[in-house]
Amino acid sequence: MFDLSGRKALVTGATGGIGGAIARALHAQGAEVALSGTRREALDALAGELGGRTHVVPANLSDKEAVEGLVPAAEAAMGGLDILVNNAGITRDNLFMRMKDEEWEAVVAVNLTASFRLMRAAVKTMMRRRYGRIVSIGSVVGTTGNPGQGNYAASKAGLVGMSKALAAEVASRNITVNCVAPGFIESPMTDALNDKQRESILANVPAGRLGTGRDVAAAVLYLASEEAGYVTGATLHVNGGMAMI
Amino acid sequence: MSDIAERVKKIVVEHLGVDAEKVTDNANFIDDLGADSLDTVELVMAFEEEFGVEIPDDAAETIVTVGDAIKFLEKNASA
Ligand SMILES: NC(=O)c1ccc[n+]([C@@H]2O[C@H](COP(=O)([O-])OP(=O)(O)OC[C@H]3O[C@@H](n4cnc5c(N)ncnc54)[C@H](OP(=O)(O)O)[C@@H]3O)[C@@H](O)[C@H]2O)c1
Numbered sequence: 001m002f003d004l005s006g007r008k009a010l011v012t013g014a015t016g017g018i019g020g021a022i023a024r025a026l027h028a029q030g031a032e033v034a035l036s037g038t039r040r041e042a043l044d045a046l047a048g049e050l051g052g053r054t055h056v057v058p059a060n061l062s063d064k065e066a067v068e069g070l071v072p073a074a075e076a077a078m079g080g081l082d083i084l085v086n087n088a089g090i091t092r093d094n095l096f097m098r099m100k101d102e103e104w105e106a107v108v109a110v111n112l113t114a115s116f117r118l119m120r121a122a123v124k125t126m127m128r129r130r131y132g133r134i135v136s137i138g139s140v141v142g143t144t145g146n147p148g149q150g151n152y153a154a155s156k157a158g159l160v161g162m163s164k165a166l167a168a169e170v171a172s173r174n175i176t177v178n179c180v181a182p183g184f185i186e187s188p189m190t191d192a193l194n195d196k197q198r199e200s201i202l203a204n205v206p207a208g209r210l211g212t213g214r215d216v217a218a219a220v221l222y223l224a225s226e227e228a229g230y231v232t233g234a235t236l237h238v239n240g241g242m243a244m245i
Numbered sequence: 246m247s248d249i250a251e252r253v254k255k256i257v258v259e260h261l262g263v264d265a266e267k268v269t270d271n272a273n274f275i276d277d278l279g280a281d282s283l284d285t286v287e288l289v290m291a292f293e294e295e296f297g298v299e300i301p302d303d304a305a306e307t308i309v310t311v312g313d314a315i316k317f318l319e320k321n322a323s324a
Contacts, residue, residue, distance in 0.1 A: 127287055169283065 002225040005030035008078040009224065010071065012061065012118070013088030015042040017187045018137065021213025022085055025221045027053060031083065034074035061088050061114035062106065071121035080129065083224045084122040086115040086136040086159070093148040104151045111155035116162060119177070123170055132175035133224045136163055137216070140183045140239050156181070160235055167233035176232035180219045183239025185211040207240030249296075249322060250315045256291050257311060260284065270312035278311075288314075296322040 009026045013019035015037035023046065027033045032053040035043045040058050047054040055077040059070040075081050089111045092103035115136055126132025141149055142156030160179050167177035184190065184201055190210055193201070202208060219236045222228055237245060254268045263278050274280040274288065289305045292298070292314060298321050300308070308314045 124290065127283075128290075172281075172283070 001227055002029055002221055004083075004221075004225065007031045007082040007224075008034070008074075008080050009083035009085065010034045010036065010057070010074040010081060010118075010122075011085045011087060012036045012059075012070075012114075013137075014046060015039050016087070018182065018185060018213045018216050019085075019087040020046060021217040022087055022220050024050065025214070025217035026083065026085075026224060029221060029225075031224075032078050034077055036070060036074075037088070061110045064117070067114045067117045068121065071118055071125070075125060081122055081125050082129070082131060083133045084118060084135070085220055085224070086118060086134070087220075088114070089137060089139075089155075091149065091152050093152070095148055096150045099150060107151040108155050108158075111152070112158045112162070115159060119162075119166060123166065123175060126175045127170065127173050130174050132170070132173075133228070134163070134166070134175070134177045135220050135223045136177075136179050137220075138179040138181040138235060140181050140237065140243050140245075142181060143235075143237075143245050144243050163235075164233040171232050174229065176223070176229060178223045178228075178232060179235040180216060180223065181235050181237045181239070182216045183211055183237070183242040185213065185216060205240045205242045207242075209240065211238060211240055247315070247319065249318050252295060253292070253311065253315050253318060256295060257288065257314075260288055260291060268311055270310065270315065272311045273309055274311070275309070292318060298322055 004026055009031045011019055011023045011033060014023045014035035023033050023035055027050050034055045034057045035046055036057050036059050037043050038060050043056040043058060047056050057073045057077060059066040061067055090107055092107050094103055119134055136159045138159050139156040141153045142160060145153050163177045163179050216238050219238045257268050258265050261278050261280055261284060272278055274285055289300050293300055296318050308317055
C-alpha cells in the first residue's frame, strides 16, 4: 500500500521540521521529490541525505514571480508533477487590535496566496495527465481560532475553503485536493518551552504527547497515495485528540 | 477543409471522445458535443499548445462552437 514509485512530488517548506519529514516519507515510498524552500544549503543537505530521486528547486514564496516559476521548475526537473504538497508556512502573531497590515499581508501571501498560485499551475498539468494529488498543510487553529493569530487562522481556514472549491472542480479528472491540519507538533519552538508550559499544553492533548513531523507526514503520505483516490475536499486532523473536529 | 480546421477537429474528437461526423463547424461544444465547463477550458489549453498561441479569457469566452475555434485560430495561429 501507498507505493509512490514513479510519482513526482513537489514539497514546499522542505527545509522545515514538518516539510523535511514529509519529503522523507514520500521519498521512502519511492517518489521522486523536488524540494523547495528559501535556504539553498539546507535543501542541498536534505537532497544529499536522501540520495537519488531528489531535486532542489529554491523559491521565495513571498515573491509572485518566484512562485510562478516554481511548478514549471519542478516539472522541468522531474518531467511531470503528480503530487503537490503546500507545506511552507509562517506566523506573525499579534493581538488583533495591534496587528499591522504588513503582518497580515506577509502571512496571507506565503500561506494562502502562494498556495493558490502553486495549485493553479499544478492543476493544469495534472488535468492533462488525468491524475493529481494536492495536499495543503493547514492547522488546528484554522478551525478553532487562537488568540494572537488572526492572520494565521484566516490563512489556514482559507486553505480549507480553497481546497474544497478546487476539489469540486477537478474531481472528475482523478485529481484530489485535501488538507492536513496538525495540532501541536515538536519543533525548535516547542523545544524551547519549559516543563510547566509543556505540561499545560499537554493537559489539553488526550494523546499525552506532542505530535511529530512523522505523524503529519504519514497523513500526507496517505492523501498523496493512489489508494486515497476517493478522498477529496477533506481535512485530516492530526492533533492527538486536542480538538475532535 | 483547411489544415487548421482539420487539426482543430482532431483535437475535439480526441478530447471529447465524440464521433468525427458530429464535429461540424456549427457544433456547440457544450450543447451538441456534451462538453462540461472544464472540458472547454481543457480544449482551449489544447488549442494553445497545438497552435502555439495564447487565447486570452475574453477570447476564450467567445469560442463556443467548433467553427468559432477554427476562425479564431485561422486568424491568430502562428503555426
Ligand atoms: N509546528 C507546528 O506545531 C505546526 C502546527 C500546525 C501547523 N503547522 C504548519 O506546518 C507547516 C510547516 O511548519 P513547521 O513547523 O515545519 O515550520 P518551520 O520549521 O518554521 O518551516 C517552515 C518552512 O516554510 C518555509 N518558508 C517560510 N517562508 C517562506 C518563504 N517566504 N518562501 C519559501 N519558503 C518559506 C521555510 O523555508 P526556509 O526556511 O528555507 O525559508 C521552512 O521550510 C506550516 O504550514 C505550519 O503553519 C505547524
